[in-house]
Amino acid sequence: MSASFKLGIVGGAGWLGGAIAGAALSAGVVQAEDVALSFRSVKPDRFPRSFWTDDNQALADRCDVIMLSVRPQDWPSLKLDAKGKLVVSVMAGIRIAEIGEKHGTRRVVRTLPNAAAEVGKSYTPWIASSDATEVDRIAVRAIFDACGVQDEVGSERDIDYLTGLTGSGPAFPALLAEAMMRDAVAFGLSPEVARRAVNTVLTGTGRLLELNDASPADTVAAFLGYRGTTAAAIETMREAGFDEAVAKGLAAAFLKSIAMGKA
Numbered sequence: 395m396s397a398s399f400k401l402g403i404v405g406g407a408g409w410l411g412g413a414i415a416g417a418a419l420s421a422g423v424v425q426a427e428d429v430a431l432s433f434r435s436v437k438p439d440r441f442p443r444s445f446w447t448d449d450n451q452a453l454a455d456r457c458d459v460i461m462l463s464v465r466p467q468d469w470p471s472l473k474l475d476a477k478g479k480l481v482v483s484v485m486a487g488i489r490i491a492e493i494g495e496k497h498g499t500r501r502v503v504r505t506l507p508n509a510a511a512e513v514g515k516s517y518t519p520w521i522a523s524s525d526a527t528e529v530d531r532i533a534v535r536a537i538f539d540a541c542g543v544q545d546e547v548g549s550e551r552d553i554d555y556l557t558g559l560t561g562s563g564p565a566f567p568a569l570l571a572e573a574m575m576r577d578a579v580a581f582g583l584s585p586e587v588a589r590r591a592v593n594t595v596l597t598g599t600g601r602l603l604e605l606n607d608a609s610p611a612d613t614v615a616a617f618l619g620y621r622g623t624t625a626a627a628i629e630t631m632r633e634a635g636f637d638e639a640v641a642k643g644l645a646a647a648f649l650k651s652i653a654m655g656k657a
């Protein structure tokens with residue numbers, strides 16, 4: 395496989411598959427003519443210059459990199475022989491060995507992007523099988539750099555953990571934002587003002603973290619150092635069990651991720 399490759403996305407009609415295709419095309423990692431996408435029920439109008447099919451084997455046969463982006467519960471019924479080609483999975487919970495065995499290849503990369511791929515801001519950890527080549531790795535890095543930030547990690551256990559930590563992506567900051575917004579509305583602010591205020595805090599925090607590459611611990615410590623309103627809030631939230639609630643939630647996600655792979 396050369397540095398330029400043909401990308402096929404099984405389940406390309408779905409949320410994440412479409413987001414990855416859009417990011418890879420926008421970044422110029424692949425040309426529209428070199429992308430194939432498969433659908434099951436309805437052919438979308440997106441990516442009109444790319445090849446759409448409901449035949450997953452036809453997709454696999456014309457591509458160099460075959461991405462699996464169906465839901466884990468739909469994967470057992472998916473029939474596709476990769477014939478030794480690189481298969482890249484974005485499915486939560488499904489292990490490298492199972493993917494390779496089912497699809498007839500020893501070149502498998504297991505990844506776990508998140509919904510922010512849609513805006514080029516996904517965090518994507520990945521791990522490759524021992525038979526994956528350096529050229530395979532270059533293709534994977536290119537695709538997921540286009541979606542945001544990627545890291546090759548040391549074990550599938552790391553991917554299972556990160557499925558909860560980052561695969562859930564924007565859900566956790568959104569949970570905090572929802573709690574803040576509910577409090578603001580209960581205080582008496584209008585829902586519109588509360589939503590704009592809280593959303594702006596979130597997007598502003600993201601931009602600051604990106605700009606300064608600051609560690610969250612340093613940011614919290616700086617606010618605690620002022621001994622003002624923020625310190626009062628942080629200390630009270632922590633006394634009420636904030637850190638324990640986060641740790642328990644992430645542990646539940648980790649267990650669920652492992653269980654999904656065994657179902």
Ligand SMILES: NC(=O)c1ccc[n+]([C@@H]2O[C@H](COP(=O)([O-])OP(=O)(O)OC[C@H]3O[C@@H](n4cnc5c(N)ncnc54)[C@H](OP(=O)(O)O)[C@@H]3O)[C@@H](O)[C@H]2O)c1
Pocket residue numbers: 404405406407408409410411432433434435436450463464465466468471472473484485486506507508509510561562563
């Ligand atoms: N969304 C996320 O934030 C996120 C984050 C990390 C990982 N993931 C992983 O990404 C994968 C896709 O998730 P998603 O959120 O994009 O789900 P989704 O929107 O439901 O997309 C899955 C797509 O696969 C299609 N499909 C199912 N079986 C198929 C088959 N045999 N051939 C062709 N297409 C088929 C579905 O078609 P129908 O329309 O007919 O159902 C659907 O369009 C999942 O495995 C999930 O674990 C998602």
